[in-house]
Amino acid sequence: MKQKNVIVTNNPLVSEKQPGNLPVEYLETDYMGVLKAARDKIHSGATLLTHPLYGSVKPGETPYRSLLIREGGNKVDLQSLRLIEAAMETCRKFEERTGLFGAGSVRDFQVVDLSLLMSALGDFHESRQTLSYK
Amino acid sequence: MKLELGKILIHDICFAEKSEIRDGVLYVSKEELEKIVMQEEGIQSVSFDIAKPGESVRITPVKDVIEPRVKVEGPGGIFPGMVAGVETVGSGKTYALKGMAVVTAGPIVGFQEGVIDMTGPGAEYTPFSKTLNLVMVCTPVPGLEAHDYESAVRLSGFRVAAALGELARELQPDETVVYECSDLKESFEKYPGLPRVAYVQMLQSQGLLHDTYVYGVDAKKILPTLLYPTEVMDGAIVSGNCVSACDKNPTYIHENNSVVEDLFAQHGKTLNFVGQIVTNENVYLADKERSSNQTAKLCRMLGLDGVIVSQEGFGNPDTDLIMNCKKIEAEGIKTVIITDEYAGRDGKSQSLADADVAADAVVTGGNANELVILPKLDKVIGTLAYINKIAGANAETLREDGSLAVELQVITGATNETGFGRLSAR
Amino acid sequence: MGKIKVVHYINQFFAQIGGEEKADFPAQLRKGEVVGPGLALTQAFGDEAEITATIVCGDSYFNENIESATKQILDWVKEEAPDVFIAGPAFNAGRYGVACGTVADAVQSELNIPSVTSMYVENPGADMFKDKVYIVSTKNSAAGMRGAIKALAPLALKLAKGEKIGASCEEGYIPQNIRVNFFEKERGSRRAVDMLLKKLAGKPFTTEYPMPVFDRVAPNPAVKDLSKATIALVTSGGIVPKGNPDHIESSNASHFGEYDITGVMDLTAETYETAHGGYDPTYANQDADRVLPVDVLRDMEKEGVIGKLHHLYYATVGNGTAVASAKAFAEEIGRRLVADHVDAVILTST
Numbered sequence: 050m051k052q053k054n055v056i057v058t059n060n061p062l063v064s065e066k067q068p069g070n071l072p073v074e075y076l077e078t079d080y081m082g083v084l085k086a087a088r089d090k091i092h093s094g095a096t097l098l099t100h101p102l103y104g105s106v107k108p109g110e111t112p113y114r115s116l117l118i119r120e121g122g123n124k125v126d127l128q129s130l131r132l133i134e135a136a137m138e139t140c141r142k143f144e145e146r147t148g149l150f151g152a153g154s155v156r157d158f159q160v161v162d163l164s165l166l167m168s169a170l171g172d173f174h175e176s177r178q179t180l181s182y183k
Numbered sequence: 184m185k186l187e188l189g190k191i192l193i194h195d196i197c198f199a200e201k202s203e204i205r206d207g208v209l210y211v212s213k214e215e216l217e218k219i220v221m222q223e224e225g226i227q228s229v230s231f232d233i234a235k236p237g238e239s240v241r242i243t244p245v246k247d248v249i250e251p252r253v254k255v256e257g258p259g260g261i262f263p264g265m266v267a268g269v270e271t272v273g274s275g276k277t278y279a280l281k282g283m284a285v286v287t288a289g290p291i292v293g294f295q296e297g298v299i300d301m302t303g304p305g306a307e308y309t310p311f312s313k314t315l316n317l318v319m320v321c322t323p324v325p326g327l328e329a330h331d332y333e334s335a336v337r338l339s340g341f342r343v344a345a346a347l348g349e350l351a352r353e354l355q356p357d358e359t360v361v362y363e364c365s366d367l368k369e370s371f372e373k374y375p376g377l378p379r380v381a382y383v384q385m386l387q388s389q390g391l392l393h394d395t396y397v398y399g400v401d402a403k404k405i406l407p408t409l410l411y412p413t414e415v416m417d418g419a420i421v422s423g424n425c426v427s428a429c430d431k432n433p434t435y436i437h438e439n440n441s442v443v444e445d446l447f448a449q450h451g452k453t454l455n456f457v458g459q460i461v462t463n464e465n466v467y468l469a470d471k472e473r474s475s476n477q478t479a480k481l482c483r484m485l486g487l488d489g490v491i492v493s494q495e496g497f498g499n500p501d502t503d504l505i506m507n508c509k510k511i512e513a514e515g516i517k518t519v520i521i522t523d524e525y526a527g528r529d530g531k532s533q534s535l536a537d538a539d540v541a542a543d544a545v546v547t548g549g550n551a552n553e554l555v556i557l558p559k560l561d562k563v564i565g566t567l568a569y570i571n572k573i574a575g576a577n578a579e580t581l582r583e584d585g586s587l588a589v590e591l592q593v594i595t596g597a598t599n600e601t602g603f604g605r606l607s608a609r
Numbered sequence: 610m611g612k613i614k615v616v617h618y619i620n621q622f623f624a625q626i627g628g629e630e631k632a633d634f635p636a637q638l639r640k641g642e643v644v645g646p647g648l649a650l651t652q653a654f655g656d657e658a659e660i661t662a663t664i665v666c667g668d669s670y671f672n673e674n675i676e677s678a679t680k681q682i683l684d685w686v687k688e689e690a691p692d693v694f695i696a697g698p699a700f701n702a703g704r705y706g707v708a709c710g711t712v713a714d715a716v717q718s719e720l721n722i723p724s725v726t727s728m729y730v731e732n733p734g735a736d737m738f739k740d741k742v743y744i745v746s747t748k749n750s751a752a753g754m755r756g757a758i759k760a761l762a763p764l765a766l767k768l769a770k771g772e773k774i775g776a777s778c779e780e781g782y783i784p785q786n787i788r789v790n791f792f793e794k795e796r797g798s799r800r801a802v803d804m805l806l807k808k809l810a811g812k813p814f815t816t817e818y819p820m821p822v823f824d825r826v827a828p829n830p831a832v833k834d835l836s837k838a839t840i841a842l843v844t845s846g847g848i849v850p851k852g853n854p855d856h857i858e859s860s861n862a863s864h865f866g867e868y869d870i871t872g873v874m875d876l877t878a879e880t881y882e883t884a885h886g887g888y889d890p891t892y893a894n895q896d897a898d899r900v901l902p903v904d905v906l907r908d909m910e911k912e913g914v915i916g917k918l919h920h921l922y923y924a925t926v927g928n929g930t931a932v933a934s935a936k937a938f939a940e941e942i943g944r945r946l947v948a949d950h951v952d953a954v955i956l957t958s959t
Contacts, residue, residue, distance in 0.1 A: 102498030102536055103389055103466040105427035107592075117467075132468075132502065135536045139498060142525065142532040142552070157292035160329055161391055168390030168403060169466035307792075378809045441798035453806055489809045491801045519805040521797055524818065530788035538820045544808050545818040546801045549790040591790075602797025607817055608788045609776040 051121055054098065056166070057090070058115035059083050062159040069170045071117070079147075081140050083114035088133045094122035097129040099169050101136035106161065109143035110150070113162040117169065185363040186413035187276045189255070189356025193283040196233050196315045204350045207357075209283060211317060211347075219342045220321065225335035227324045232564045234286075234316040238301045239561035242318055245297030245595045246287045246333075246425050247340050248311050248433035251280040253348035254417060261348060262418040264399020266341045272417035273410075278351045283315040284435055285347065287340040288565040289322065291333050291392065297428035297595045298557070305557040308597040310604060311435070318564045319343060330391055337423050340434075362413050362447055364456060367485070374455040378488035381457045382412065382442050383478055383511070384601070385503055387424045387431060387495040388463035394423035395432075395495075397461055403470075407462035407477040409485075412443045420461065427496050429551045429597040430523045436596070441603045442491055442521070457485050462507070464500040471503050479510035489517040494600040497525060497551070501536040512541040523548035523598035524608055528590070548598035549606040551591050559585030613658035613769045616689050617647045618682070618696040618712055620705045624665040632704075634667030636678050638685045646698065646754060653762035658769065662689050664712075668704040671711075679715050686716050693769035698727035698757040699734060701749040706734025713742045723768035725782075727761045735783055743774070743782045838952035841919035843942060845927030845935075846900035846959040847885030848876070848893065857926055859886025865925035865938045867945070870918070875904045887928030888959050900957055919951050927958055 056073045058064060059082065064075040076086055084101055091097065098117040102108075118129075150158070192207055199210035213231050220229040234240040252261045257275015260267025286299065299311045306312035321339060323332045365373060386395040388403035395402040397420050410419065420437040443459065450456040462478045465471060482490055490511050494504045504520055511518045524534035524547055534550070591597045598606060621627060621634040623645040643651050644663045651660055664682055671678045686694060694716040696709035706728040713724040718741070727745035728735055735744055745764060747757040760781030767774060776791040777784040793800060800817070807814040832838050849857060855866040873880075881897035883890045898904040906918045923942045927935070946954060 098468055099466045100468060100471070100499040100502055102501075104499070105387070105389075105393055105424075105431070105496045107427075107497065132537075136498075138533060139525070139536045142527040144528075154292070157329065161292065164330070165390035165393065165466060169470075378806075380805065380809075441796055442801065445796075445798045445802045449802055449806070454802075454809075489805050491798075491805055493798075493801075517805065517808045519801045519808065521801050522818070524788055526788040531786065533821060534788060534818060540820060542820055543816055544804050544814060545816045545820075546797050546804060547817045548797055550788045553790050599797070602799070602801050605792045605794070605796050606790060607776075607793045607797070607800075608790045609778045609784060609817065 052119055053121060054117060054119050056115055056117055057083060057087055058113070060113040060115050060159050060162045062163045063115045063166060066163060068163065068167045080108050080112055080114050081137065083116060084133060084137050084140060087116050087118055088137065090118055090120060091129045091133055092125060094124060095120045095129070096122055096126045097132055099166070101133055102139060103169070104161065104165050106158070107143050108140040109145050110147060111158045111162065112147040113158055115162055115166045117166070184274050184411040184413055185361065186273055186416055187359055187361050188416060189276065189278040189359045190281045191278055191351045191354055192357045193280050193315060196283060196317055198231070198233070202347070202350060204354060209280065209347065209350070216319070216343055216346065219346055220319065220339045222342070223335040223339050225323055225327045225331045226321050226339060228322045229339070230320050232318045232320070234299070234301050234318055234564060236301055236313055236315070240301040240564060241560045241562070242286055242288055242299040242316065242564045243297060243567065244288060244290055244295035244565055245299055245428065246289060246291060246336055247422055248435040248595065249285045249287070249340050249344040250435045250438050251283070251285060251344040251347035252418065252438065253278050253345070253352050255352060259417065261345050262341045262421055265396060265418070265421055266338065266345050269398055271414070272419055273414035277417055278348065278354070278356055279438070280348060280351060283317065284311060285340055285344045286311065286316045286318045287336050288318055288320045289336060290566070291336065291425050292329050295425065296593050298589070298593050299595050300557060300560060303558050303560065304555060305594055308555070308591060308594045308604075308606065310596050320565055333392060333423060333425065341421065362416070364411055364413065364450065364458070367457065370455055370457065374451060377451070377453065377455040379457050379486055380446060380454045380489045380491070381460055381482065381485060381487050382446055383460045383462060383482070383490050383492040383507060384440070384442070385462055385464050385492065385494050385500060385507065386420065387500070389466050389499060392425040393496070396421050396423060402461070402463045403465050405461070405463060407460055407474055407481055409481060410459045410461060412447065412456065412459045415440050415443060415459070424495070427592070428595045429592045430496055430548065430600050432495050432599070432601060433595065436599065436601060436603050440601055442493055442601055446491070454489070457487065464496065464503045466499060471506055475503065475506035475510050478507055479514055482511050482516050483514045487516050491519050491521065493521045493602065498536050505537040505539045505542060509539050509541045519544040519546065521546045521548070521600050521602045523600050524550045525552050526550045526608070528552050528554055546602055547608050548600055548602070548604065549591065549608045551598045553591050554588060555591060557587040557589060612656070613693065613766060614689070614691040615650070615654070615658050615660045615765065615769075616662050616664065616686050616691040616694050617650065617660050618664045618666070618694070618709065619645055619647070620702070620708065621665060621667040622702075622705075626665070632667045632669035634665070635670050636664065636666040636681050639663045639665060646758065649754065649758045650695065650762055653758050654766065657766055661691060666708065668702070668708060671708040672704050675711065679711060682712050683715055683719060686722065687720055691722060693765045694722050694724040695761065695765050696724070696726040698745070698747050698754070698761065699732060700747050700751050700753065701729040701732055703733050706732035707737065710734040710738030710742065710744070714738055717742055725761065725765050725768055727757050730783055739783045740785050743768070743780070745781050746783045832953045835915050836913055837916045839917050839919050839950065840906065840915050841946055841951045841954045842901055842903065842906065842922040842957070843954050844901050844922070844924050844957045846893065846924070846957055847883040847926040848881055848897045848901040848924050849884050851880055851882050853882070853884045857884045857924070859884055859926060860928040862926040862928075863934065865923055865942065867921055867923055869920055870903060870922055871920045873903060874907045876901065885926045885928055885959060900959060902955075902957070916952075919946075919949065921949070
């Protein structure tokens with residue numbers, strides 16, 4: 050299978066803007082749901098390209114996760130697996146409070162999430178196709 | 184490189200017609216400062232207030248804390264690349280207004296955080312309950328994007344701090360400390376028997392509201408680089424970081440970096456303080472690998488025996504911290520890391536999102552999830568409208584008697600990861 | 610307020626009755642008496658507290674009669690109604706340590722009376738009870754009595770008064786795997802410099818956060834002759850007889866099941882299914898052999914590749930199940946497998 054980079058996200062703004070013209074897999078799910086979806090992909094050979102716990106806005110506050118992954122590998126990348134498992138573990142210890150933030154904050158969360166992803170992609174746009182973190 | 188740091192002790196702040204420092208009292212003209220702030224197009228209005236240690240005052244949401252300084256002799260100006268040119272700083276003479284800080288406040292985004300209590304249990308946890316604080320709350324023009332708002336408030340803060348520092352230019356400092364570090368060859372000859380030690384400072388660099396600048400360069404775009412430790416005393420590193428109040432480094436903490444200070448205290452006695460390496464905490468995993476590789480390479484090039492690594496922020500940076508530690512240790516260089524913990528409210532969860540056996544010497548700033556009750560205070564500077572949204576707060580945050588039940592996360596500087604405070608955990 | 614009332618528990622040795630030869634000394638209540646280490650405790654309490662009764666019990670007696678001895682001791686303590694209960698210090702005496710932990714835990718959990726004990730960190734009682742009661746850390750012999758009392762007495766007083774208990778390094782108790790904040794004397798950067806200087810000099814230093822240790826199990830040597838071996842199947846994939854008779858939870862399982870497969874040659878959609886909620890159950894429910902390979906092992910049994918397939922298999926659900934629960938299941942399953950003389954196990958997950 051040909052390798053390709055994909056953004057897995059539950060942030061509608063990421064889906065709309067499609068940063069870096071990368072294919073976006075939009076999921077109607079929560080923070081943990083995105084981590085789980087990425088975990089499942091890692092189980093079938095995908096590699097994480099961005100850190101799953103990016104951003105200081107804690108799990109339970111921001112509802113959004115957008116992860117860049119490379120699909121199409123043929124073996125489980127243990128580093129990716131370790132990171133995603135640790136992220137899920139971390140996520141579980143925070144209280145769920147996403148519901149407390151008003152509509153204005155929802156947009157802010159989306160913007161911050163998108164811009165963190167764009168920062169990650171930004172300067173590596175050129176080398177993105179060949180860059181793996183190993 | 185030799186820097187004389189002159190300390191001008193400030194005993195009080197009051198508003199006046201004319202800005203000046205007289206007999207240790209800082210007089211502030213709101214009109215003069217307002218003019219400086221209004222240079223920024225994005226800011227519609229600004230209000231100033233003063234909070235003193237022991238007063239029943241809560242400041243929230245805090246964005247940055249800045250110590251006013253002025254470059255009296257030597258190349259460059261304070262906050263190079265931001266509000267001064269890009270000359271290399273860190274030599275000559277600098278004056279600092281001690282005992283006070285400029286605090287910028289205002290909701291950049293709807294989930295803004297950061298609490299400074301000037302009295303009560305909350306005051307124990309923040310270093311900024313002990314400073315006289317000149318607080319500026321900036322309101323944006325309608326429709327301003329978060330990026331632009333952040334940048335406007337950040338730059339205004341530096342301009343105001345620089346302007347206040349300028350008031351001290353002709354004064355005589357109350358005390359002077361001299362910091363001197365030689366170049367490599369000289370220092371190796373001067374202290375042949377002492378272990379060579381460097382400080383590796385990891386800078387928050389993930390993106391919007393998570394940025395740090397080195398001579399004006401966005402830290403996510405740097406390769407790890409080497410500084411004389413005196414450069415940060417002239418504001419070579421500044422904060423654009425608004426999130427994770429407890430363990431972000433406000434500009435004040437960069438100017439007064441305590442690892443730098445404590446290594447200087449031992450310099451020439453028990454160790455040879457060779458220099459400061461700054462590196463970043465990017466989101467892209469390849470960046471993490473590259474930066475930690477380069478950091479370990481610099482440590483090897485410097486012929487180091489020991490390193491202290493400090494962290495900034497939560498989650499993602501745990502991975503950078505562990506990578507740095509592992510790779511530096513693998514060079515045969517003894518490493519101590521400084522971090523903080525998210526062990527859950529009950530303290531029973533795994534503290535870090537990453538771990539390795541190489542990290543056998545850890546200093547911790549405490550568990551940021553620990554719950555504290557902050558009693559109602561008489562006055563709020565800023566707004567409480569965000570308090571039940573700020574990190575660590577929840578639906579029961581605002582309690583009936585007006586007190587707040589919050590996690591330490593929300594308190595500015597509470598679990599600082601440069602070892603600025605005394606809080607720890609076991 | 611009057612003096613704080615303390616009941617103190619010690620063994621036959623510290624009561625000066627005798628050593629190992631007197632270890633069968635039955636539990637005894639000594640009202641109004643202060644015995645052995647109780648004297649040092651009393652001195653340390655000053656005017657604040659007094660020992661109103663001492664309970665003495667032989668180590669063998671206690672460990673051979675755990676239930677009845679514990680009950681007897683609980684009755685006495687209830688009667689005395691102290692403000693705090695102290696057991697030990699037990700130093701490195703294993704059975705004494707376990708006894709101290711057992712009674713302190715029982716007094717605290719059943720009578721709601723704050724309790725504290727004290728022993729050496731490698732005493733087996735420490736590992737068993739450090740999460741349940743405060744255990745003041747001691748040296749490995751009674752030579753450390755002074756140091757033990759110095760920490761034990763103030764901690765007991767704090768507990769009796771219901772005061773906030775600080776971090777382990779402040780109070781001197783063995784860490785309980787709970788992170789507790791406190792203010793150090795020096796700021797963090799200074800502590801980091803000091804720690805680095807020690808590390809550079811090759812001197813001992815104490816990390817403030819020990820990295821979590823991951824349980825790594827060294828593999829056993831290979832089975833010498835498979836054709837004579839009894840092989841058992843154990844799974845965390847949730848394969849259970851149809852209808853899930855033991856109601857094993859689909860996630861965060863609280864127990865495991867033991868099922869007899871005597872005469873079962875093949876698992877079918879009619880007879881077995883999965884209880885696991887963490888993966889798509891379609892294929893496991895179609896043919897549970899995909900997770901628990903009974904059919905293949907029956908073939909191997911027939912072909913003589915293996916001696917025989919054990920007639921019982923064990924199943925639980927690994928989905929989100931706590932490591933502590935999994936560990937407890939494994940210990941019990943392991944015990945039963947050993948008792949049944951099973952030679953090797955095939956462990957399947959999903």
